[in-house]
Amino acid sequence: xxxxxxxxxxxxxxxxxxxxxxxxxxxxxxxxxxxxxxxxxxxxxxxxxxxxxxxxxxxxxxxxxxxxxxxxxxxxxxxxxxxxxxxxxxxxxx
Numbered sequence: 001x002x003x004x005x006x007x008x009x010x011x012x013x014x015x016x017x018x019x020x021x022x023x024x025x026x027x028x029x030x031x032x033x034x035x036x037x038x039x040x041x042x043x044x045x046x047x048x049x050x051x052x053x054x055x056x057x058x059x060x061x062x063x064x065x066x067x068x069x070x071x072x073x074x075x076x077x078x079x080x081x082x083x084x085x086x087x088x089x090x091x092x093x094x
Contacts, residue, residue: 003027009053021089030084037080042073050077 006019022030035046044050044061054060055070062070 020085022085023088026086026088030088033084034080041076 001024003022003024004019005022006017009016009018038044038050039046048061051060055062055074058065058067058070062073065073
């Protein structure tokens with residue numbers, strides 16, 4: 001079975017949709033790896049929600065990082081996903 005997770009963001013002018021299409025057998029392995037990555041790299045607990053809007057705008061958990069650091073964090077997350085999706089798909093609709 002395939003699992004499709006989709007999330008949206010809206011800034012008052014445009015919507016962006018992003019999602020993952022995963023084989024169900026890969027879900028828990030990827031989730032565990034991703035949570036471990038966030039904890040190790042950024043000290044972000046698996047009980048905390050990774051919110052792209054807060055990361056981009058430096059709010060909440062991310063308020064201690066400047067824009068350059070947050071940009072690098074975004075790149076690290078993208079590289080992690082690229083390296084770990086293994087045949088699963090990351091889908092972005094703008």
